[in-house]
Amino acid sequence: MxxxxxxxxxxxxxxxxxxxxxxxxxxxxxxxxxxxxxxxxxxxxxxxxxxxxxxxxxxxxxxxxxxxxxxxxxxxxxxxxxxxxxxxxxxxxxxxxxxxxxxxxxxxxxxxxxxxxxxxxxxxxxxxVGGGWTEANNGTLAAMATTIRPDGNGHRVTGAKFYATGSLFADWLDVIGRTDDGTLLTALVRRDHPGVELVDDWTGFGQQTTASGTANYTDVPAEDGDVFPVTERFAYQGHFYQVAILAVLTGIVRATLRDGVTALRSRGRNYPQGLDPVPASDPQLLQVIGGVSAYGFGAESALRQTARELDRLAAAHAADDSVERARLIRTAQVATDQAQLVIIDAALNATTEVFDALGASGVSTSALLDRHWRNARTLASHNPRVYKARILGDWVVNGADPVPDLFAAGRGGQGN
Incomplete structure (x- = not known):
């Protein structure tokens, strides 16, 4: 990038x-x-x-x-x-x-x-605005099948996208595609055009009501002023998309703590091995909930620090300070990657460990506490956490550029 x-x-x-x-x-x-x-x-x-x-x-x-x-x-x-x-x-x-x-x-x-x-x-x-950039069948940004071709004073969009989050709620859909000469564009098209077909076929076990299914486009018009070269999209776009997911994960940790506290308070009996007959007074069960609260603290702290870095980057862009902007793109990337490791770990650990304080009643389908883990695990799969610690280590030790080139040949960058 x-x-x-x-x-x-x-x-x-x-x-x-x-x-x-x-x-x-x-x-x-x-x-x-x-x-x-x-x-x-x-x-x-x-x-x-x-x-x-x-x-x-x-x-x-x-x-x-x-x-x-x-x-x-x-x-x-x-x-x-x-x-x-x-x-x-x-x-x-x-x-x-x-x-x-x-x-x-x-x-x-x-x-x-x-x-x-x-x-x-x-x-x-x-x-x-809803939409999605990802294509099925392992499509990458470097091999985008969707086309955005000039047509009079506007363009025409044809193709298919998956993970079209928010589309069923939208008035406009944000679509990425290529011109005949290979230039990547994004086009905003009206959701209610007859050439747009939205299919509720998201099969993930989490985030089930986000309208993240398939969007098909057949010769859909995009008017002048609604089509933009990808290279002109805002400088911290990738950071923004990732931090938005981290914000949702942070909220899931908070919801897990809220529901964990409610469930522990409502438990009427404890195991024979417990340290107190009242579960809400058992020091070990309180320790579990305390740990979940710490995960929440870590997630919120990481989210706020990363967002502050993006605020600094946005200010540099608004001031047209290209030198500071280039520097802050990298510091924001480092902060985003670090926050990803902290917040995903916090979310997955909190949504799993909370059940240690709840006993068998905690897995009741009436409470649906499993939704927190399912949602967290689904969101955590959007970006490649498995690579981030290595990238950060290479930056810290060797000064290697942590900002990915999403448009390199054969690479994806689509979050799937």
């Missing part, structure tokens, strides 16, 4: 002005409403259309847009903290917002123009 996303004119990004208390007052009541129906939606595999609408109405889709342009003026640190809080209420609903928030960030990083003003207006009106 190279730093080719320098602005050529003033961009929309501005220093954050929102306060944590303002954002909490706005969103906490909505998150509580969303949490109330989480178990039933999980049990029945119901898509959260109403819940996504509530969040649109509350302004989550415009959270990063500066106040002067009609948004809420939040920082990335605040945005990802809120996404973690939403994931504590419902990890599926939180993940649905990943593609939308990323595309809003992309347009905020873009030079001001009439076309981009239209996008800002669409976001302010509550229009929602």
């Amino acid at each position: 190279t730093d080719t996303a320098a602005p050529t004119a003033p961009v929309y990004l501005e220093p954050a002005t929102a306060t944590d208390s303002e954002l909490d007052e706005r969103f906490a009541p909505v998150f509580r409403r969303i949490a109330e129906g989480n178990l039933e939606r999980e049990r029945k595999r119901e898509f959260a259309h109403d819940q996504v609408s509530w969040l649109k109405a509350a302004g989550l889709g415009r959270i990063r847009i500066p106040v002067a342009d009609g948004g809420l003026g939040a920082s990335l640190e605040q945005t990802f903290a809120l996404l973690a809080a939403l994931a504590e209420a419902d990890a599926n609903v939180a993940h649905v917002w990943r593609n939308h928030l990323a595309f809003v960030e992309d347009r905020l990083n873009a030079p001001r123009s009439a076309a981009n003003d239209r996008w800002i207006s669409r976001f302010l009106a509550g229009e929602f």
Whole structure:
């Protein structure tokens, strides 16, 4: 990945002005409403259309847009903290917002123009972006089968994508493809065009209501101003997508702690080997819950530190400081990789170990505590954690560049 996303004119990004208390007052009541129906939606595999609408109405889709342009003026640190809080209420609903928030960030990083003003207006009106870049059958970015061909004043999109997260909730779909000369483009197309077919065929055992199935495109138009070279997408796009997942994982750890505490308090009897007849007073069981709380602390700390690095990178981009931007792309990559190791370990450990405090009653299907592990394991599979410690070690010891070249021949970068 190279730093080719320098602005050529003033961009929309501005220093954050929102306060944590303002954002909490706005969103906490909505998150509580969303949490109330989480178990039933999980049990029945119901898509959260109403819940996504509530969040649109509350302004989550415009959270990063500066106040002067009609948004809420939040920082990335605040945005990802809120996404973690939403994931504590419902990890599926939180993940649905990943593609939308990323595309809003992309347009905020873009030079001001009439076309981009239209996008800002669409976001302010509550229009929602879904989509996915990944192709089935081991397709890679270097061998993209989807085509985006010029057609008059616009383009036409034909192809198929998998992992199309959030598509069933969307007004627009963000699609990546190639021109006939091999240039990679992303196109935003209208979800309701007759050439778009969305198939609910996601078979993963976790994140089951994120609308992450197949999206088929047949000669779908993309208008002028809605097609962008991939090399012009915002400089920290890869970091953003990864940290969004880490925010959801952090929320899962918090939900695990919440449900673990509730389940332990409700236990009526203990094993003969226990240290107290009351499970909630047993020091060893309390130790388990204490450990889960520490996993949550580690995950939240890592998430906030990484988000701060991205805020610094966004500020350098807005200031058109190419030297600082290039430096911060690497420090943000290191922070993102480190956070990935910390947060994934925290999520997988917390969602497994919590059952040690609960006994056989903890695995009841009425409680659905297994959803936390299933969701965490599914999200943890989106990016190659297995390689990150090696990459970090090579950076620390040898100074090897930690930023991957996603467009190298034969490489993927699609998260599958």
